[in-house]
Amino acid sequence: MEKLSRKGFLKVAAAAAMSGVTAAGLAACNNGKADSTPAASGNAGIYTPGTYTATETGTGAVTVTMTFSDSAITEVKVDTSKETIALAVDSAADFQEALMAAQSSEIDSISGATITSKAVKKAAASCIEQAMGLATTDEPTETVDDGTPKWLGTAPVIADSDIVDTFETEVLVVGGGTGGLFAACSAAENGAKTLVIDKVTSGGIRDDLGAIDSRYQKEWGTKIDKFDYITEMTKIAAGHIDQRLVRLFCEESAETIDWYGDRLADRGVELWHEAGGDDDGDRYIHFATGHSPRWTGSDDGTGETLNGAKVLTDYATGLGVEFMYNTPMVELVKENDRVVGVIAENEDGKYIRINASKGVIICTGGYSLNYDMMEALQPENLAIVGRNGSIPGATGDGIKACIWVGAKFDDTHSMMMFDRAALKPDAVPGREQTENGESGFFWMGSQPFLKVNSKGERFFNESGTYEGILHADEFNKDHCHYTIFDSDWTTYIQEFKTHGCSRMFPFPNNADPNIPYQAVESGMLPGLVENGFVFKCDTIAELAEKLGLPADTLEATVERYNELYDKGVDEDFGKEAHRMSAIRTAPFYGAKNTGYILCTMDGIQIDLNMNAVDTNNDPIPGLYVVGNDSGGYFSGTYPNLSTGAACGRTVTFGRRAGRIAATEGI
Incomplete structure (x- = not known):
């Protein structure tokens, strides 16, 4: 066998350390037999003694700190306190024990904390690379070898033989949060077999939802001229928006909010319009668009703690919608120019395929928990923040998957702060x-x-x-x-x-x-x-x-x-x-x-049917995008003087996407 250089040997050894192969096995491969001396048995002499740290993104930030002798990992500390799922936060000791026992980054995932498990293993692998002298600084910082932006990367190549199971549905909703739950309910109401997958254990719904001309606004006497609203939204975005989308929100948001009010009322919860009218003389234009559930004192007789996600998940389940949690999408599947499904990972980290005969609706929440993306796309905004309140799972998965199949990404990038x-x-x-x-x-x-x-x-x-x-x-x-x-x-x-x-x-x-x-x-x-x-x-x-x-x-x-x-x-x-x-x-x-x-605001450009469009502005059949994954609606700064503008847009377009995918989608 060709003699390995020191760096080449270390690269092979790193792969071995990360997969449980011993240095003795490497020596046998290199020399025909394993040397029995202490320096060549086990992992002796592989590591530079010291303590190394790496942080990766799970549902929040996961940090692994490892201490090494020259031949072994001697101490592991895992910090999952910034994770947003309780099970993940409580799993640090289990990860520490597993990494020490394995002396490797290859450990079993913890059921219910798949995303955190991946982040722990990736951070542990980075610590091992550092200890083995493989952490290099000579790689491109902005692009990979083919010129693709580093934050985007390339779609994974997954062989059919790696897929352990296949599922069939008509409408697949990727992301069970604010947009996803409205989309799923709408698709099911319109007769489609509907499946929701989510990378974490459950979705969440924001409480401030904007609308124009809801029955709640009419009862109070709130009147908003839609063209005044469109004009102000255009000014705030310096023209970097698709006015047709804002007009669509003005025309359809009331029906969506009234529908949600009915779902809440079914569970004994009131929806309230946050009225204006006491702000005469303000220099900045305010639109009283906000609606929020009154959770305090609400009781549907079950004794359960209610929130928007539970109300709509229960309703969707009653319509036959199925849910698969801890199931992150890996990539979209495109055949003959049409998106026909996704490849995802199940709770065990194995690949599965989900076919969706009527369409896939992407609503994974944007990329406000992906610091590499934010640093690459909007460093000026990242420089003026100090806290992150994003909904779990917003790491850009949906946006990247759409770009990989040819969708058009906004040219301007911004976040809600x-x-x-x-x-x-x-x-x-x-x-x-x-x-x-x-x-x-x-x-x-x-x-x-x-x-x-x-x-x-x-x-x-x-x-x-x-x-x-x-x-x-x-x-x-x-x-x-x-x-x-x-x-x-x-x-x-x-x-x-x-x-x-x-x-x-x-x-x-x-x-x-x-x-x-x-x-x-x-x-x-x-x-x-x-x-x-x-x-x-x-x-x-x-x-x-x-x-x-x-x-x-x-x-x-x-x-x-x-x-x-x-x-x-x-x-x-x-x-x-x-x-x-x-x-x-x-x-x-x-x-x-x-x-x-709170979230990022740039995303995949869409048409009025919520179809993602390609770089020629033609719709991509079978692919719909809503919420923070979608673009063309905000730019530069968030119009917070229209309360619930983002969430109102998300639920309105989620509901529209579900209906169109189920009944008339291309």
Whole structure:
């Protein structure tokens, strides 16, 4: 056999270490027999002693730390605390034990935690590579050998012989979350045999759902001109949208919301419209589009804890919809220019094929948990966030699978960010903070309190959109701002009359806020103070010191702000009088404030039938895309002054996709 170089030997040895083959076996392969000396038996001399760490994405971030002698793995630590599935979080000790026993990354997956298992094995393999000197830096950082972007990669090649089972359905829904459940219910209502697969154990439905002309809006008297709405959405996106899709939302969202209201009512839950009407004089246009279930006090007689996912999963099951969880899609199957199904993995990590005779609906949630994709496609946005609130599973699987079969991806890339993360003073926003979750959930961040830069100076009209000040942070030295308020904050937030989920007291029609100020006052704010994400001080000078701001400048800024409050006119930035607040009553509060990711907003371009289109803008038969996987609807920034704009679009188009796939799809 040809003699192996040192690096070549290490590459083979790495593969062996990751698959359980011993170095003795390698020696036998290389020399015709295994050397009996200690240096050649076992894995002796293979590793550089030390401790190595790697992080991979599961449903959240999974970190594996391994310590090596020159011949063995001596200690393993697995951190699954950032995972979003309880079983995965609790599985760290099991993974540690398995990796130590195997002395390899090849361990059995834990049932119910397939995604986490994959991430653990991949991170462990990376640690082994590092210990064996195989972690190289000379590979291309942006593209692979054929010029494909590294974040995209190429579709896997799976032999028919690797497929252990085949399933048949008419409509296949990939992703059982906000869009997927509406799509599945619609497909089944229209007579199609329907199957839902999801990479995690269950889907989730966001509670803020936008619509125009629902029966709930009509009852209150909310009227929104659809062309005013389309115009504003176009302005916000700087024209980078397909107006036909926004018009479609305006025309079909009411029926979808009314239908959902009926499903909730069947389970004893009220759906409420979050009315406007108390915000006259605001500089920014607000559309009262929001609808949220009133879960508190709801009871369908079963004693079960209800949420949107359970309500619709139960309803879908009653229609005959089947669900397969822990079943991630690997790739779409395309035959004769038509998408006819998918290859997926079952709970045991084995390949299965699912044929869908009427169509596949992709709704896997975008890519806001895929940091490599975000860093490649929108690094400017990743640099102004410090926390991630994405629904589990949003790692770009659906978008990449669609691109592999020829679908067209948006040219502009953006994410939905709310200004509700707090960092400790020495921390900086960006991938590391967001990925590691080292931030506080600062719900008050969207309130229009005084906000200053690292020089202690005011720099922005705090009454703008959630993302406005975050994008303005791009001009600040530390890509952050600092929120300052006093002990009378509960009085001021009632005068602010904010919209949507930032509101912390009832809407004009008595609809509940997402989080009432009492919950923030009694628990959330004291917790942030205790954990060092918010500071509570007796003087502005002391607050400045804690936040690392120049005390003289901050004191002068506060004095000027109080002067403007007394005048009732913001002469510096034009903020509305009812959005001003004095800072006089000690103790004073301050936080280093940055962004909070909810989802990505760019995706696969679609037509009015929800069909993915190819690069010629022709529909791809059998392939439908909804929700955060779909594009053409948002760009640049999220229109948060239309409450539930994203989720309302998702459920409306999910319902449409299910109907079309079941009855008239191409």
